[in-house]
Amino acid sequence: MSTLIFRTVAPYLSALMILFSVFVLLRGHNEPGGGFIGGLIAASAIAIYGIAYGVETVRRAMYIHPNSLAGFGLLIGALSGVAAIFAGEPLFTGLWWIPVVGGVEIPLSTVMTFDIGVYLVVVGSLSSIALTLEETD
Amino acid sequence: MAFSPDFMLWLALAPFAAALIAPWLVGRIGGRAGWVLALVPAILFVAFASLLPAVANGVTFAYGVEWAPSLGVRYSHFIDGLSLTFALLVTGIGTFIVVYAGGYLSGHGHHGRFLSFLFLFMGSMLGLVVADDLISLFIFYELTSITSFLLIGFDHERSAARRAALQALIVTGSGGLALFAGLVLMRLASGEASVSALLATPDVLREAPAYTAIFVLVCLGAFTKSAQVPFHSWLPNAMEAPTPVSAYLHSATMVKAGVFVLMRFAPVLGDTALWGTVLPLFGGATFLTGVILGIRQTDLKQILAYTTVASLGLLVMLTGIGTEYALAGAVFYLLAHALFKGGLFMVSGAIDHETGTRDITVLGGLITKMPITFLAALLGCLSMAGLPPLVGFVAKEVLYDGLWEVGGVSVATIVAVIGNALMFAIAGAVMLPFLRRPGALPKKPHEAPPALWLGPIVLGGVALGGALLLDDFTHLLVAPMTGAVAGAAVELHPHLIPTGLYPPVILTLVTIGVGLVLFILLSVLRRAVAGLLTAIGWGPDKGFDQVIAGIVRGSVAVTKVVQPGSMQSYVTATFLAIALALLLPLGADGLPDLRYVGSTPEAFYFVILAVAVGGLWIVIRAKTRLIAIVSLGVQGTMVALIFMLYGAPDLSFTQFMVETLSVVILALVMTRLDLKASDHRAGPVATRDGVVAIACGLGFTLLLLNVVQQPFDPRLSEFFLDHAYDIAHGRNVVNVILVDFRALDTLGESAVVMAAGLAILVLIRMVPAVTRRIAAPDPTGTKGEGRA
Numbered sequence: 001m002s003t004l005i006f007r008t009v010a011p012y013l014s015a016l017m018i019l020f021s022v023f024v025l026l027r028g029h030n031e032p033g034g035g036f037i038g039g040l041i042a043a044s045a046i047a048i049y050g051i052a053y054g055v056e057t058v059r060r061a062m063y064i065h066p067n068s069l070a071g072f073g074l075l076i077g078a079l080s081g082v083a084a085i086f087a088g089e090p091l092f093t094g095l096w097w098i099p100v101v102g103g104v105e106i107p108l109s110t111v112m113t114f115d116i117g118v119y120l121v122v123v124g125s126l127s128s129i130a131l132t133l134e135e136t137d
Numbered sequence: 138m139a140f141s142p143d144f145m146l147w148l149a150l151a152p153f154a155a156a157l158i159a160p161w162l163v164g165r166i167g168g169r170a171g172w173v174l175a176l177v178p179a180i181l182f183v184a185f186a187s188l189l190p191a192v193a194n195g196v197t198f199a200y201g202v203e204w205a206p207s208l209g210v211r212y213s214h215f216i217d218g219l220s221l222t223f224a225l226l227v228t229g230i231g232t233f234i235v236v237y238a239g240g241y242l243s244g245h246g247h248h249g250r251f252l253s254f255l256f257l258f259m260g261s262m263l264g265l266v267v268a269d270d271l272i273s274l275f276i277f278y279e280l281t282s283i284t285s286f287l288l289i290g291f292d293h294e295r296s297a298a299r300r301a302a303l304q305a306l307i308v309t310g311s312g313g314l315a316l317f318a319g320l321v322l323m324r325l326a327s328g329e330a331s332v333s334a335l336l337a338t339p340d341v342l343r344e345a346p347a348y349t350a351i352f353v354l355v356c357l358g359a360f361t362k363s364a365q366v367p368f369h370s371w372l373p374n375a376m377e378a379p380t381p382v383s384a385y386l387h388s389a390t391m392v393k394a395g396v397f398v399l400m401r402f403a404p405v406l407g408d409t410a411l412w413g414t415v416l417p418l419f420g421g422a423t424f425l426t427g428v429i430l431g432i433r434q435t436d437l438k439q440i441l442a443y444t445t446v447a448s449l450g451l452l453v454m455l456t457g458i459g460t461e462y463a464l465a466g467a468v469f470y471l472l473a474h475a476l477f478k479g480g481l482f483m484v485s486g487a488i489d490h491e492t493g494t495r496d497i498t499v500l501g502g503l504i505t506k507m508p509i510t511f512l513a514a515l516l517g518c519l520s521m522a523g524l525p526p527l528v529g530f531v532a533k534e535v536l537y538d539g540l541w542e543v544g545g546v547s548v549a550t551i552v553a554v555i556g557n558a559l560m561f562a563i564a565g566a567v568m569l570p571f572l573r574r575p576g577a578l579p580k581k582p583h584e585a586p587p588a589l590w591l592g593p594i595v596l597g598g599v600a601l602g603g604a605l606l607l608d609d610f611t612h613l614l615v616a617p618m619t620g621a622v623a624g625a626a627v628e629l630h631p632h633l634i635p636t637g638l639y640p641p642v643i644l645t646l647v648t649i650g651v652g653l654v655l656f657i658l659l660s661v662l663r664r665a666v667a668g669l670l671t672a673i674g675w676g677p678d679k680g681f682d683q684v685i686a687g688i689v690r691g692s693v694a695v696t697k698v699v700q701p702g703s704m705q706s707y708v709t710a711t712f713l714a715i716a717l718a719l720l721l722p723l724g725a726d727g728l729p730d731l732r733y734v735g736s737t738p739e740a741f742y743f744v745i746l747a748v749a750v751g752g753l754w755i756v757i758r759a760k761t762r763l764i765a766i767v768s769l770g771v772q773g774t775m776v777a778l779i780f781m782l783y784g785a786p787d788l789s790f791t792q793f794m795v796e797t798l799s800v801v802i803l804a805l806v807m808t809r810l811d812l813k814a815s816d817h818r819a820g821p822v823a824t825r826d827g828v829v830a831i832a833c834g835l836g837f838t839l840l841l842l843n844v845v846q847q848p849f850d851p852r853l854s855e856f857f858l859d860h861a862y863d864i865a866h867g868r869n870v871v872n873v874i875l876v877d878f879r880a881l882d883t884l885g886e887s888a889v890v891m892a893a894g895l896a897i898l899v900l901i902r903m904v905p906a907v908t909r910r911i912a913a914p915d916p917t918g919t920k921g922e923g924r925a
Binding site for chain 1: 790791797802806866867868872876880888897898
């Protein structure tokens with residue numbers, strides 16, 4: 001499948017998709033999007049890159065093993081939920097922190113870190129499956 | 138010291154904290170950590186001991202905090218004579234065990250881990266004996282089973298230790314489940330959730346219709362835990378554990394938990410014909426079995442283990458008889474046994490440590506080599522033999538009193554005399570390593586370090602002191618505990634020196650006489666018992682292996698049926714089940730209104746539907762699998778389009794991505810599977826698959842029609858729409874539900890995604906090995922690790 005056209009386009013496509021996936025992830029709270037769908041897009045990007053350039057290249061580029069990524073995502077998802085306990089709220093209550101940087105409100109929250117956790121779980125698990133399938137042993 | 142309930146509640150959890158820091162402390166200061174950590178149980182002992190005078194005067198303490206209020210479960214303590222005495226045993230003996238373990242395992246690679254397990258057990262046992270709430274009582278009860286599993290299996294590289302640990306866990310754990318059912322029934326039958334409340338209404342359970350069920354379940358729990366016949370074989374096998382474990386769990390604490398439960402509930406369950414028959418029967422049988430099997434052994438720890446089984450039987454028997462004197466005898470004996478057996482186990486460990494063997498036929502001459510250990514062993518054996526001036530003697534006098542009072546020369550009395558005579562002979566056998574002429578030993582013996590002899594000397598000293606200060610010992614410990622078991626305050630005035638030639642004194646003299654004869658005939662007896670056992674050939678221990686092997690064989694058979702390894706049969710079964718689940722309820726609920734139309738759809742929906750149907754048509758007609766997969770994507774994409782047109786962008790977005798990824802992943806799977814490119818199902822198979830597929834589709838259609846025809850309850854969706862922004866600061870309601878309102882669900886789903894991902898990885902990696910057969914059943918059931 002690694003034709004010249006595909007190999008030429010794949011890096012740009014993958015990069016754009018990853019960028020777009022982060023955009024979808026972050027806008028999720030107010031517009032269509034979110035961690036799950038963002039994760040799916042990023043996983044597709046990784047799969048495409050893998051088909052074009054081989055699994056070894058992707059694994060080197062990712063630096064972190066996809067399973068570790070997924071495990072880390074699950075961890076921060078759980079921690080985001082547990083954080084509420086230390087603020088005296090019931091489990092999984094969203095905590096918000098909205099600093100103003102240069103006159104712009106930047107809403108940060110445990111809800112957002114939770115969604116990032118979901119994103120990482122999906123990216124990690126699916127790309128791990130896809131890459132293992134792409135490996136020709 | 139002022140009594141503070143909150144302080145006691147926290148303090149009772151201190152062993153768990155000690156379990157956390159033990160490995161770290163051992164890493165820092167090595168073997169001396171035992172001396173430091175022993176402060177934890179020592180402080181607990183002092184705290185509980187400070188309650189003694191009040192409890193001796195009839196005061197009880199009940200206090201606690203809510204634990205799981207929605208379930209009505211509390212973390213609460215109930216301190217009366219029974220729980221206080223047990224708490225003192227757990228913490229007092231625990232103190233010396235920690236010191237002892239510090240010396241015994243010094244330099245062992247997992248010394249810290251061992252102490253950690255030991256403290257976990259201590260915390261569980263303490264929590265059990267002081268528990269007031271019935272559910273938390275069960276939780277601590279099961280924790281003792283789990284922690285003792287860890288302790289017995291500590292040398293996990295030996296298969297015998299693993300088997301013993303597993304056996305103890307299965308026997309006591311399943312008994313624990315029976316106890317759980319019994320406790321739940323108690324709650325339901327009485328409406329009370331705590332021990333203290335139950336004790337305040339003593340007749341409710343005896344009169345309840347569920348009494349027999351409660352009784353049987355509680356007995357199952359207690360008999361398995363306290364190693365009654367026929368569940369006794371786990372206890373001698375548990376001698377695979379390091380000696381500090383045996384000295385702690387298998388003398389004073391864990392195995393007494395069953396007796397404790399019986400004593401705890403004696404006031405509310407006891408004093409019935411059932412109680413007075415079943416308990417003495419099993420107890421008496423266990424008593425005799427224990428001493429007869431014990432006499433055969435030549436390994437010090439095995440001897441002690443079987444006499445422990447015997448002692449537990451005696452305690453159950455006396456608890457079942459249930460008169461005031463019988464109970465006083467049980468309490469005296471329980472205390473005496475905890476003191477001498479804990480001490481003797483530690484002595485056997487010290488001997489093992491210094492000589493390299495525990496075989497009494499080899500050991501000898503230790504009286505000069507290990508004089509302090511000899512003194513400790515002497516105190517323990519005198520008490521075990523029931524000789525003055527130790528608590529064991531008083532215990533035997535009082536229990537003979539109790540048995541004589543009930544029935545003169547009865548079966549129970551004869552059982553007790555024979556059993557005690559055998560116990561006397563065994564106590565003599567335990568002294569042999571010190572008194573016999575020296576034999577050839579693996580190591581040149583010398584006196585053990587203080588950590589190893591301190592515990593047994595102190596416990597022996599307490600047994601001696603308790604007998605010499607008998608009035609105080611009775612007033613502070615025995616009388617309050619007997620009162621708690623009897624359900625009413627008791628007056629006890631035992632004597633250390635007999636005041637006349639009463640029948641019980643004659644029984645004692647008979648016991649000693651018979652015991653001496655048995656001791657002289659020891660080797661003859663040993664051969665006789667060994668010959669008898671060989672003749673029988675089968676025992677509960679073998680039965681355990683047979684049960685386990687049977688379970689393994691059964692599960693292999695079931696696995697072969699339900700997991701034949703054929704993907705096609707799995708998929709067919711799954712979809713057939715789905716179709717049936719969807720269609721069968723229609724028989725009861727009736728068909729939905731088939732003419733139902735929500736609103737007339739726009740013309741272009743029909744175009745979309747046509748494309749979807751076209752995609753499906755290609756799937757069915759496709760010559761190659763790859764084309765079929767891609768065409769399936771066409772149908773999915775059309776569905777996504779419909780979602781979008783109906784105003785569900787999130788859903789549609791996700792559907793697009795899922796479709797894309799599934800096509801990619803399915804195509805990748807196809808490249809890996811060694812399949813023919815074309816589908817070659819024969820006619821009948823294709824027909825069967827077609828019928829299942831159509832049934833599924835029909836089922837889903839009817840289900841959806843049914844759903845949309847139900848009146849819509851808008852409360853939840855309105856709540857989410859109204860409050861997504863003001864509560865959760867988000868305008869995308871779907872996402873707000875996912876990450877905020879129902880975040881716990883999402884976390885669970887993330888975990889599932891990850892677990893599924895890992896499982897898929899394993900499957901892919903396993904493909905070359907798929908031809909491996911299911912492993913043959915393993916007769917012992919202990920070597921099953923790592924089998925697919």
